[in-house]
Amino acid sequence: MRAQIAFAFTIAALPAFAADDIVLRGMGSFHIGGRIAEVSGKPIKDIQRVPGGPVSKLDPNGQFMVEAMYVQYFLPKARKGKYPLLMWHGGGLTGATYESTPDGREGWLNMFVRKGWDTYVSDAVERGRSGFASPDVWSDSPIFLNYQDPYERFRIGQGAGSWNADVAKRKPMPGTQFPVDAYDNYMKQSVPRWLSTDKAIVDAYLALVDKVCPCVLLLHSQGGTFGFQVAEQRPDKIKAIVAVESASAGKVANAPKLKDIPVMLMFGDYVDEHPRWAAYKKIDTEYGNAIKAAGGSVDLVNLPEIGIMGNSHMLMQEKNNAEIAEVIQKWLASKGMTE
Amino acid sequence: MRAQIAFAFTIAALPAFAADDIVLRGMGSFHIGGRIAEVSGKPIKDIQRVPGGPVSKLDPNGQFMVEAMYVQYFLPKARKGKYPLLMWHGGGLTGATYESTPDGREGWLNMFVRKGWDTYVSDAVERGRSGFASPDVWSDSPIFLNYQDPYERFRIGQGAGSWNADVAKRKPMPGTQFPVDAYDNYMKQSVPRWLSTDKAIVDAYLALVDKVCPCVLLLHSQGGTFGFQVAEQRPDKIKAIVAVESASAGKVANAPKLKDIPVMLMFGDYVDEHPRWAAYKKIDTEYGNAIKAAGGSVDLVNLPEIGIMGNSHMLMQEKNNAEIAEVIQKWLASKGMTE
Numbered sequence: 001m002r003a004q005i006a007f008a009f010t011i012a013a014l015p016a017f018a019a020d021d022i023v024l025r026g027m028g029s030f031h032i033g034g035r036i037a038e039v040s041g042k043p044i045k046d047i048q049r050v051p052g053g054p055v056s057k058l059d060p061n062g063q064f065m066v067e068a069m070y071v072q073y074f075l076p077k078a079r080k081g082k083y084p085l086l087m088w089h090g091g092g093l094t095g096a097t098y099e100s101t102p103d104g105r106e107g108w109l110n111m112f113v114r115k116g117w118d119t120y121v122s123d124a125v126e127r128g129r130s131g132f133a134s135p136d137v138w139s140d141s142p143i144f145l146n147y148q149d150p151y152e153r154f155r156i157g158q159g160a161g162s163w164n165a166d167v168a169k170r171k172p173m174p175g176t177q178f179p180v181d182a183y184d185n186y187m188k189q190s191v192p193r194w195l196s197t198d199k200a201i202v203d204a205y206l207a208l209v210d211k212v213c214p215c216v217l218l219l220h221s222q223g224g225t226f227g228f229q230v231a232e233q234r235p236d237k238i239k240a241i242v243a244v245e246s247a248s249a250g251k252v253a254n255a256p257k258l259k260d261i262p263v264m265l266m267f268g269d270y271v272d273e274h275p276r277w278a279a280y281k282k283i284d285t286e287y288g289n290a291i292k293a294a295g296g297s298v299d300l301v302n303l304p305e306i307g308i309m310g311n312s313h314m315l316m317q318e319k320n321n322a323e324i325a326e327v328i329q330k331w332l333a334s335k336g337m338t339e
Numbered sequence: 340m341r342a343q344i345a346f347a348f349t350i351a352a353l354p355a356f357a358a359d360d361i362v363l364r365g366m367g368s369f370h371i372g373g374r375i376a377e378v379s380g381k382p383i384k385d386i387q388r389v390p391g392g393p394v395s396k397l398d399p400n401g402q403f404m405v406e407a408m409y410v411q412y413f414l415p416k417a418r419k420g421k422y423p424l425l426m427w428h429g430g431g432l433t434g435a436t437y438e439s440t441p442d443g444r445e446g447w448l449n450m451f452v453r454k455g456w457d458t459y460v461s462d463a464v465e466r467g468r469s470g471f472a473s474p475d476v477w478s479d480s481p482i483f484l485n486y487q488d489p490y491e492r493f494r495i496g497q498g499a500g501s502w503n504a505d506v507a508k509r510k511p512m513p514g515t516q517f518p519v520d521a522y523d524n525y526m527k528q529s530v531p532r533w534l535s536t537d538k539a540i541v542d543a544y545l546a547l548v549d550k551v552c553p554c555v556l557l558l559h560s561q562g563g564t565f566g567f568q569v570a571e572q573r574p575d576k577i578k579a580i581v582a583v584e585s586a587s588a589g590k591v592a593n594a595p596k597l598k599d600i601p602v603m604l605m606f607g608d609y610v611d612e613h614p615r616w617a618a619y620k621k622i623d624t625e626y627g628n629a630i631k632a633a634g635g636s637v638d639l640v641n642l643p644e645i646g647i648m649g650n651s652h653m654l655m656q657e658k659n660n661a662e663i664a665e666v667i668q669k670w671l672a673s674k675g676m677t678e
Binding site: 020021022023024025026027028029030031034036047048049058059060061062063064065068070072077094095096099100104106107110123128129131132133134135141142143144146147148165184185187188189190191192195 | 359360361362363364365366367368369370373375386387388397398399400401402403404407409411416433434435438439443445446449462467468470471472473474480481482483485486487504523524526527528529530531534
């Protein structure tokens with residue numbers, strides 16, 4: 001009887017937690033990669049450090065730390081993924097892509113951490129917390145997406161002309177899963193991007209892979225082409241690839257290097273009717289076929305074909321994002337990526 | 340006996356967790372504030388979307404979503420802070436300031452979440468995941484800190500001339516607590532900043548306060564002046580302020596508005612011998628005195644005076660960051676901010 005009482009006390013001393021708590025054995029962030037750039041011969045500038053304040057000198061010359069990449073990680077207590085899961089975002093976006101959805105629900109980061117994956121979310125070089133270099137180091141200027149661009153281009157609306165500044169006059173795709181009422185919040189995630197930084201971006205991703213892999217890559221859009229380029233250079237480090245609407249792929253000539261990496265190519269709805277996305281799907285499929293021709297394993301998952309309808313390009317943010325995460329999880333389990 | 344067996348099964352079904360696990364009832368992110376900017380009359384540009392690729396048109400005109408702020412939050416299961424704790428970073432940095440230290444240890448984010456605070460870490464407008472607007476919206480250009488600037492200016496090294504590209508020839512402060520071997524990683528956190536965006540930054544912070552407060556503000560460096568400006572406009576929403584080496588304060592004429600907000604002004608080592616930091620300390624102290632003259636509560640904490648030596652400007656990243664966090668925690672508890 002005394003033993004039972006002692007036992008009961010032990011139970012009470014454990015903090016209570018609910019099934020939906022997130023229990024982590026660790027979390028943190030780091031920057032990886034980067035290089036020191038030298039700037040010389042530029043004129044000293046006069047600037048006002050405070051609006052209306054005194055003019056002071058700014059010397060733009062010297063050494064600058066550039067092209068490093070920001071990475072944040074979450075390590076669940078109940079680890080079930082056999083390898084770390086790296087989430088790489090698309091063009092003009094940051095790792096925030098994978099966090100809460102524009103309408104405030106949980107995104108894939110939370111979902112995959114809950115499924116037991118050590119998860120690493122990064123901001124590609126020049127985006128988000130990775131920072132960017134000065135025009136003295138990178139010669140070109142960034143480009144900015146206007147308010148309507150993703151609405152019309154990412155299959156949220158019905159293509160060109162579907163946007164209207166008046167919300168009531170917009171034309172979303174019929175049956176869209178995108179949280180269209182939160183489109184403003186989606187656009188707040190948008191960041192500028194450069195057109196000349198692909199090599200720097202890939203170099204930093206390679207540094208990340210060299211640090212934390214073997215691993216599984218979850219790629220979206222422009223992150224797809226970076227991920228395939230990295231896999232071609234580190235095929236032994238990448239254990240599986242899930243490419244969600246990869247905007248272009250790797251080099252077909254290099255595709256045989258991926259023959260030992262199971263690959264899933266996933267696409268949402270309305271793809272075949274949209275010239276831009278149909279073209280990317282064709283490129284990705286040809287790359288996948290080249291991997292298969294070399295003896296590899298590639299699964300093309302068109303969501304409408306398995307009964308999941310209405311998805312735009314931003315699959316991780318949509319009303320049915322949990323259902324799509326489950327498709328990915330089951331595929332990863334089928335490829336031996338879970339314990 | 341059957342009941343006992345059932346009980347034992349219940350225990351086994353609970354995931355085991357260690358004292359140092361982080362148990363969250365939720366985590367996520369959002370963007371707040373922002374506005375739609377109109378750009379018109381700018382010439383259409385020819386760009387190459389892929390290096391070496393075909394030239395295509397980019398229309399820089401239209402509506403753009405600008406000046407929103409990124410916020411990430413962590414909600415501990417065992418909540419002990421009476422209010423949310425908002426961490427605002429300094430100039431040329433992002434919320435990463437508060438995450439892992441440059442040498443990979445836990446930062447104040449983890450520490451205060453472990454202490455039971457609902458913690459919100461943001462990136463000021465134009466920094467990190469908040470993104471930035473085009474030169475068509477903001478007329479000026481960002482400034483970039485060179486590799487040596489914080490070393491000499493943030494009291495890591497012994498002032499001007501203490502930097503050397505050769506690590507062996509650098510002159511760190513005697514007894515410095517900064518992880519000098521990880522200085523490169525610190526500089527990778529550095530991001531550009533604009534000189535004309537103060538109002539946009541404060542507007543987004545106000546929107547955050549209106550969303551999640553009443554709250555406690557933990558401010559660092561440039562974040563201090565933004566925090567005091569916000570407190571002057573929302574005195575009823577701010578329950579306590581910890582200003583860590585605030586680089587300038589609010590307006591002395593407005594200081595009486597803070598008379599019901601307990602304030603701690605914290606400074607590290609070597610401040611009085613460094614003209615720049617001595618000047619900020621004087622400004623902050625005068626602001627604090629004006630709050631006190633109006634009947635408020637202000638505590639000036641000079642760390643060396645309580646036996647904590649060797650701290651640079653980056654107190655949350657130093658070898659003794661846990662010890663300093665404890666000073667803050669005890670002060671917050673003494674002001675009734677914990678449950």
